[in-house]
Amino acid sequence: MGGNGEVQIALTVLEEDGKWVGTDSDGIAIGVVRLGNWQVQPVDATGEARGGDDAYLVRINYELDLEPGFPAVEWLEVGFDFTGADPVAVVDAVPFSTTGSRPATSYTLGRLLNLLPSAGESSADVHLPATTGVIDVFGIGGRKVRWRHRAEGDGAVRPGAHVIWAVLLVPAGTESLQVEFSARYDLRTGESFLPGQLPQPFPLDLRDPSAVETALEPSATVDGGEKKAGAPRVFISYAHDTRPHKLAARQLGALLARCGVDLHMDYLAPAARNDWYKWAIQQIRKADYIVILASPMCRAIGDGESTDGRHKGMHCESAMIRDVLHGDRAYWFPRLLPTVLPGESVQNIPLYLQPYTGDHYIVDEFTEEGIGDLLRAMGVTPPVGLSTASDATG
Incomplete structure (x- = not known):
């Protein structure tokens, strides 16, 4: 997948009562949340697991990039809506929901395309870096998935790089998907603000390299x-x-x-x-x-x-x-x-x-x-x- 260059989107902050690696995602940003290159791997799986569909293991990279002096982020939510083929399903994904910091963990892809903790790195299919804070996950099993990072106590969501691994099922022969990336977050400013932007689409190439x-x-x-x-x-x-x-x-x-x-x-x-x-x-x-x-x-x-x-x-x-x-x-x-x-x-x-x-x-x-x-x-x-x-x- 080829990069589409650096695309910057102006941050819009609304008051609450005024009521987001292949590589085409590289450079797409919403406010201070930026997507990096994606990694897409076809998966060999049994017919029982795939049901006639094609399976892919996808690594999603994104980062929270804060300028010096920027208010702390109290919570951050990133979402991905996979369209362009019907049906598309996110069978499983990590990180799972957690209530606190979690050490780096390796996972193996199970017979039914679920991600299982691995006994050792040599036999693992994916490696997930350590995570901090509380993570809530929504939408596993459907085409729309979201990860919400929440600070612990009076802390803040950790800036820097984050990693997601997801298992996708798509109709057999599908060569590309349209992905809508969305991001929402709230700043620890003493007042309630909901920074956000409209979802940003980009293509995800699934073809055999x-x-x-x-x-x-x-x-x-x-x-x-x-x-x-x-x-x-x-x-x-x-x-x-x-x-x-x-x-x-x-x-x-x-x-x-x-x-x-x-x-x-x-x-x-x-x-x-x-x-x-x-x-x-x-x-x-x-x-x-x-x-x-x-x-x-x-x-x-x-x-x-x-x-x-x-x-x-x-x-x-x-x-x-x-x-x-x-x-x-x-x-x-x-x-x-x-x-x-x-x-x-x-x-x-x-x-x-x-x-x-x-x-x-x-x-x-x-x-x-x-x-x-x-x-x-x-x-x-x-x-x-x-x-x-x-x-x-x-």
Whole structure:
């Protein structure tokens, strides 16, 4: 989703008797409440849970931005009305209603698309920062949801960033939604004021990121073909942990291909029936560089902790990568590039790749600048204008 630039809306304050990440939301503001970029992830779920609809996990970012000397906010309410398709339902969302401060909490998406507290971060689907004050939630199960933040005692609503995670059900095939953002708040001024504005609409793009990426060049989409002259041949090895992780891997692949890399990964393989064991051997042997994407399952398989028989392709690739590294470490060590995608952790790099004593590559965003260090590790010159500073081991 593309940003729509900085849009400022003048604050209107009415006396009471005169009686609100994808990225199209970036910059939309009402008074001192401002929306940031949104993150949209398709969710694999059972037919029982979806009822024939499509499911999405959405991260909503907003902030209360107060100028110095601005009166304290006694309560703040933000609301979201999802329209443009019928029906739309917010199945579940966090934060839940709370009566006081709550520590940072991780949640797992349950079988019926409900958000359940998680025992550990590695198995969690969402992470919610700590919250303060009282939070009331309204509208779960419908298309209109609201969060009201209330100060405790004589305090004030905390300024700064806030995060919401919501599970949406939309009719199958829906590509975008219209969202109306509303905000209301009251200032601790000694008199009753109701600052507010009319709801502000913006589009929310739900399309598969890989479907809206610029198409890969034909020479980069045929595995086993001749590599492009002068381009490093790169194989991306990744576990199919979740659908969002698979889509993120494709986004990285499309971006690398646009930057001149001869890309090879599983979803680009010919449509004919494949011998995937033979295919993986060929990719590893022919690769100039192998990008290994950090994820909980990648780490578990690489460290020999996964014994449930799932993810056989990753088991095969990981075993062969470890074997070639052991056979010729001097050759392979600089060619194995552990990479951490947005939302992932260095902790999910397998131990044999030395996550803390060897270089790794952090991709903060899917832009040419975001993959600059990774490109340089492959001997590819990043597009003109990128910084040459590296923080690969940070």
